[in-house]
Amino acid sequence: MRDPSTTASPSDAAPLQAARAWFSARGWQPAAFQVEAWQHMLAGRSGLLHASTGSGKTYAVWFGALLRVLVEKKKREQGAPPLRVLWITPMRALAADSLRAITLPLADLAPHWTAGIRTGDTPSAERARQDRRMPTVLVTTPESLSLMLSREHAREELAQLDVVIVDEWHELMGNKRGVQAQLALARLRTWNPALLVWGLSATLGNLDEAARTLHGHAEGALVRGHVDKTLVIDTLLPANPGRFSWAGHLGAQMLEPLVAELEASGTALVFTNTRSQAEIWYQLIINARPDWAGLVALHHGSLAHEVREWVEAGLKAGKLKAVVATSSLDLGVDFLPVERVLQIGSAKGVARLLQRAGRSGHQPGRPSRITLVPTNTLELVEAAAARRAAQAGRIERRETPQRPLDVLVQHLVTLALGGGFEVLPRDGAQGGHDAPALLDEIRRAHAYRDLTLEQFRWALDFVERGGASLGAYPEYHRVRIEADADGVLRAGVPDRGIARRHRMSVGTIVSDASMQVKWITGGTIGSIDEGFIARLKPGDCFIFAGRVLEYVRTREMAAYVKRAARNRGAVPVWGGGKMPLSTEMASAVLDLLQGAAQGDDDPVWSEPELQAARPMLQTQVQLSRLPTPRTLLVETCDSREGHHLCLYPFGGRNVHIGLAQLFAWRLSKHQPNTFSLAVNDYGLELLSALPIELGAVLDHSLFDSSRLLDDVLQSLNSGELAQRRFREIARVAGLVFTGFPGAPKSTRQLQASSSLFYEVFRKYDAGNLLLTQADAEVLSQELEIGRLAATLARMQTLRIEHVALPMPSPMSLPLMVERLREKLTTEKLADRLQRMLQELEAGAARAETSLSRPAAAGAASRRRARGAGPAAGAGSRSRAARP
C-alpha cells in the first residue's frame, strides 16, 4: 500500500480534472477516497476498493468516469487500439445494470467503444457478433471468463485487455468461484503484465487479505471508502416476553407484531434463513391478511426464474408491499422502493446482517434500517449482541480455499483447450512432463502460492494420463502433448468430444440433486430436493411457491403437480447449507450474558432486548448459571430418558458436532457407554443410559487438544463425510459428466459414478490428491477444525461451573428439543423402525470393537428393554422434557 498523495505526479492532474469535471457537471462531488482510487488507476496501479453497502451502482458510474478519461487518452495516442475493459460480476442478474452504469459516462464518446454482456443467457446471435468483434466493454461472470479462456484464439481475444474490474469480490474470494477467477486473472496478467485489476468489496474483517487474494503476486493498493450512511438495527419484541418460547426457530408467535410493522411501513423485505421458513411465513402472512394477496410475494432459490423475475420487477416498480425471501435477495438489483428490512431468526453473522440491512434505504441520505425478529428468547439476546458487534465493526473474515486441486485440474484442461501451453519432458525415468512457466503463472494466483512442484506434476499427470488408476481409459487422457511445427512440445485437447464435455462442465458450483416441479398443464414452478419428492405418493399435498400443490406423478426427472383442493400440506425441506453462528456473534452474546450475570445494575440491561429476555435469564439464574466468556457452564440432569450432560462452549454448531462426537468417544474410552448427541449454536448435549463420570470434565482432561486430529477422525465417521465431499470434487475436476441439459442424469447415476471413482482411487491410487483434498475439505469446512481447536484451547482455560439440574434449564431445553426433532421426522414408521434397528446394531458393533464385550452387550440390551418402539420412546422423551 502506498500513500497516494506522495505518488500523484503533475501529469496525473489533467486527467484527474477531467474525471472530476464529468462528475461535477452532473452535480456530483467525488469523495476523497474516490479521488484516491482514481490516482492509483491513472498511475497504472491495481487495487481493491472497499465499498460500503448501499451504494453499488455509484461505483460503476465513477469507474466509468475514469474509463472515459482513459478512452480519450488512448484515443490520442497514435495508432493505439481502443481501451478494452472486462467487468466481472458474480451474478448474471446484475450484468445489465452494471453495464448501464459503467457506460453512462462514456455515452458521448461513441464510436470509440462498444459494449456487451457475455453470460450463459447471452443469445447465440449476440455471441456470434461478439466473436467477430470483441466489445470494448464486456460484462461477464467468472465462469464465462473461464469459457472464453478455453477458446482456441483466447490469447488474441483477451491479451489486449487493459482493465479488469471484479465486482462483489467479497462474495467470490471465499469460495472456489473466486479461486477460478484468481486463476483466470493470473493468465490475463501473463498475457498483459500491465493489466489494471480493480476489485470492489463490501466490509470484511480482513480487507487487506481480500486485496492480496485478488492480486496475488502483483502489487495492489487498498482504498477504504467511507460513506455516511445511517444504519438502524432494532428488534421487534414479543408482546408477552414472559411467555416467549425458549426454543424453536419458526417464530410464529411474532406474526401479529410483524404484520403490524408491515402495515405501518412502505415496501419491506422479510428475510428468513431457510426456504421452507420463507414458504411458511408467506402462508402465515397471507392467512393473517387475505386482503394482501397479490401484494405480498415470495422469493427463494428454488423458484423458477420467471417467478423470481416477476417478483423483482414488482419490487422495482414499487407494486409490492412485502417480499418474503432467503439469501436470494442478498445481492441483486438495487430496489429503490425498499424502505424496511426485517430479519426473522438469527442473522448468524455481522457481515450478513449488514448486507441485508443495506438492501433498504437505497438512496443517498436515506438510512438503512433492519429490524430483527427473534424466534426464541436467546435470539433476543443475540439481536442485541448483533447490534453491538455491528456498531463496534466486528465483521467476520473470509479466507480463500487453499490450493483446491479440483479447480486446478479443470483450469489445466481449460488452458490446454484455449490455445494450449508449452511443456518439457520431465527429467528422470518415470516420464511425464513439466511446465515451469505455467507453474509460475499458477503460483501467482494467491490460492496456489504454496503449490508444490509435486502437486503441480500430479495435476498435470492427471489430465494427461488419468493419474495412477485411470490410465486404461482414453476419456481421461484429456490433454495430449504434441510437438508443434517448430518442434516445441505443447499440451492441447485434440478430442472434440472431450472438449465439448469440458466446456459444458466449466465452473465450480455443484448443485444439490433437485427435481423440477411442473404443472401437469405445462409450465415450470421451480425445483425441490429429489429426496422429498421421492417420499410423496400421488395425491399427497405440499406447500411450494406459496401454493398448496397436489403431487400427480414423476416423469423424466420432473415432478408433475396440480392445484390442490385441500388447504394444508407438508412443507418441502431442501437440503441446504447449515451456516453456524459466527465467532464474532457468539462472543458478542457471551459478553452480554457476562454483563447480565454481573447484576441488575449492569449497563447491558439498558438494551430493550435484554429486558425482554429477562424472565428467561432469571429462570436460568435461579436453576443454574449464565455462561460467560470466563466460565464454562456444565449442566447435568437426570430424566426418564437417561443422564444428560450439557456444555456451552459457544463455538457454533459445526464445532459442537465435532466436540460432541469427540467427547462421547473420549468418555466411552474411560467407561463403556453409548450416547445420543444434540447440538445447537450455543452448546451440546450428551445423553446416556448410564450415569456419566464427570471427573474428566471437572479436571479439563476431556478438553485435551493433543492428538486432536487423530481423535476427531477416529470419533466420527469421517469416511462418509469425505465421500460426500468427493462427489463435488469429482464433478469440478471433470471426472463425472452431469449430462446434457434437458436430459440430466439422475442423482443416483451421478452418485454411483462418483462413488465408483472414490472406491477405485482408494484401492488402486491411494496417493490421489483429490482424495486428500476431500479429507481436507471435510476438516476445514464441515468440522471447522481450526475453530474447533481454538474452542478446545479456550475451554481448557475456563473455570468450570457445574450445576446438577432438577429440571431442564432454559439453556438446555433447546438442546433437548433439537434431539427430539431428529427423532420425530415424518418418515414412515416402518422405515424408522428399520433404521433404529440398524443403528442399534451398528452401535453395538462399534461398542464391541472398542469396548469390553459384556458392558457393550449390557448397554445394548438395556436400550432394547427400555425402548418399547419408537412411538413409546418419543412419548416418554417429550414427557421427560416437560419441566
Next chain:
DNA sequence: GACCTGCTGCGGTTTG
C-alpha cells in the same frame, strides 16, 4: 410451559 431451521451463485447441446 410447549417448541418445525438449514442459503446463494453459473454453465452447457447443435451444424440445415
